[in-house]
Amino acid sequence: MKRFAVALLLATGMNLVYAGSDQQPGPNETKWKKECGSCHVAYPPRLMSAENWQGLMDGLDKHFGSNASxxxxxxxxxxxxxxxxxxxxxxxxxxxxxxxxxxxxKREHHVIAAKEWDHADVKSRSNCESCHGATVLGS
Ligand code: HEC
Ligand code: HEC
Structure with a gap:
């Protein structure tokens, strides 16, 4: 996928990897990456609260219009x-x-104008990799 031009704005050293540890991934992490990285990037756990993750995992049969059970x-x-x-x-x-x-x-992305979110290469705010790249997302 083509990288969106706003990527030029991104500070170097941006790091979306959920944890800075160099430990081997455990079995639960491996499973998460496989199951939750198949339709979109595996969104970093540190970017949402435990309560929200619980709610999301309780409703995987109705997951933003998809069935991810x-x-x-x-x-x-x-x-x-x-x-x-x-x-x-x-x-x-x-x-x-x-x-x-x-x-x-919202705070972290306040520099982004409406027309940039609507750009053909982005389309959805959920499309993190269009600006950040899949490799920086660590998945
Ligand atoms: C069958 C495909 C599919 C699978 C598997 C899947 N998702 Fe999703 N997910 C989607 C779709 C579609 C969206 C909505 C994307 C959009 O709005 O552009 C989404 C959105 C999300 C969002 C919201 C993104 C945002 O805008 O912040 C989160 C968080 C999320 N998924 C987490 C997960 C987790 C955790 C798993 C693994 C348990 C998972 N997904 C597995 C299809 C899937
Ligand atoms: C339209 C492009 C765009 C999209 C889409 C986008 N971001 Fe960003 N993101 C940015 C820009 C620009 C910044 C601000 C960088 C700065 O101030 O240095 C940023 C900042 C961040 C930061 C903080 C900076 C850092 O070094 O850690 C994180 C984390 C982040 N974004 C994660 C995400 C996630 C997760 C998604 C998807 C749910 C996403 N972004 C979607 C452009 C985007």
């Missing part, structure tokens, strides 16, 4: 991983269960 065991393991790496507080929470609707996201 998992069996109970996989759901439990992925939720444990998400919660362990989640952030706390209102800054990282939204009733829509979208990272892109949290106060943190």
């Amino acid at each position: 998992l069996d109970a065991k996989d759901n439990k393991q992925i939720l444990a991983f998400l919660k362990r790496n989640a952030s706390n507080g209102n800054l990282y929470s939204s009733s829509s269960l979208r990272i892109s609707d949290t106060p943190w996201f």
Whole structure:
């Protein structure tokens, strides 16, 4: 996918990897990357609250217009991983269960004009990789 021009604005050293550790990924993390990175980038757990991840994992059969259901065991393991790496507080929470609707996201992206969000290469705020690139997202 073509990188959107706003990427030029991005500060160097931007790091979306959820954790800075150099440990080997555990089985729950491997499962998360596989299951939650198949339709879109695996959104970093630290960008949403544990409560929001819980709500999202409870409603995977109606996941933003898609059915992303998992069996109970996989759901439990992925939720444990998400919660362990989640952030706390209102800054990282939204009733829509979208990272892109949290106060943190709005604050961090206030430099972006409406026409940039609507750009043909972006289209959706959820399309993180169009600006950040899949490699910086760590997935
Ligand atoms: C069958 C495809 C599919 C799978 C599998 C899937 N998703 Fe999604 N997800 C979507 C779609 C479609 C959207 C909405 C994208 C948009 O609005 O542009 C979405 C959106 C999201 C968002 C909101 C993004 C934002 O705007 O902040 C989060 C968070 C999310 N997914 C997490 C997950 C997690 C966690 C998993 C694994 C348990 C997962 N997804 C698995 C299809 C999927
Ligand atoms: C239209 C392009 C665009 C899209 C789409 C976009 N971002 Fe950003 N993002 C930016 C810009 C520009 C900044 C501000 C960079 C700065 O101030 O240095 C930023 C800042 C950030 C930062 C803070 C900077 C850092 O170094 O960590 C994070 C984290 C981030 N975005 C994550 C995301 C996630 C996750 C998504 C998808 C849910 C997303 N972004 C979607 C352009 C975008």
